[in-house]
Amino acid sequence: MTRGYKMLGVVTLVLMANPGQAATKARPPQAELFTNLLQCRSIAADAERLACFDRQVGAMETASQRDEVVVLDKSELNKTRKTLFGFSFPKLPFLGGGDDDDAAKEEEGVSHIQATIASVRSLGYGKWQIGLEDGAQWMTTEAVTGRDPKAGQSIEIKRAAMGSFMGKIEGGRTIRMKRVS
Structure with missing residues (x-):
């Protein structure tokens, strides 16, 4: 098997270094590299195809x-x-955005995350800043009643209506949350 064919098996997705270009419908020059590689398959002569x-x-x-x-x-x-769950970005095609296909998002596992709390900090009035093991920082936007969150507990955060997020800390009630870093 030639190097070109092996490369086709390895290449699954080409992302641009400048995400701002992704929002435009025009094909970016980086995607042209991948398109040109695929066009090599249409060359009939073996030597020319390999050279391509x-x-x-x-x-x-x-x-x-x-x-x-x-x-x-x-x-x-x-x-x-x-890792980016909870941040607001423009719809970027290479991250699964662009088309409003909620079923595809659900399939990819980006409609919610399950994590372990690494740190907690009281913000007063029953609100908390919660650090997850992956470094993400979330804040409750309403008071947590009952048990205070503690490091080591599990938390599930889901997408909710109109770009909001709901979190549920190990056995507690569901509360509104937002990603802060």
């Missing part, structure tokens, strides 16, 4: 070394989505 693959894989490798493109597999993409 070698040239395009070289161009992608150079762009990758310059951090102009980033290649992620699906598990890395899902980790990135979970």
Whole structure:
């Protein structure tokens, strides 16, 4: 098997180094690299096809070394989505945005997260800042009644109506929350 064909098996997603370009409908130059690589398959002559693959894989490798493109597999993409859960971003196609497909979002596991509380800090009046093990910081926007949250407890945070989030700390009631960092 040639290097070009192996590369096609490895490349699953090409992300742009500048996410601001993703919002436009015009195809960014980085996506052109991937398109050009795929077009090599249509060349009938073996030697020309191999030369095309070698040239395009070289161009992608150079762009990758310059951090102009980033290649992620699906598990890395899902980790990135979970890390960014709770932040408001424009709909970015490479993070699953763009089309309002709630079923696809649900399938990808970005409609909620299950985590362990790493730290808690009282903000007064029954409100808390809650640090998760992955470093994410959340704040309750309403008072927590009953048991105070503690490090080591599990928490589930779900998307709610109109861009809000609801959290449930180990056996407690559901409370409104927002991501702060």
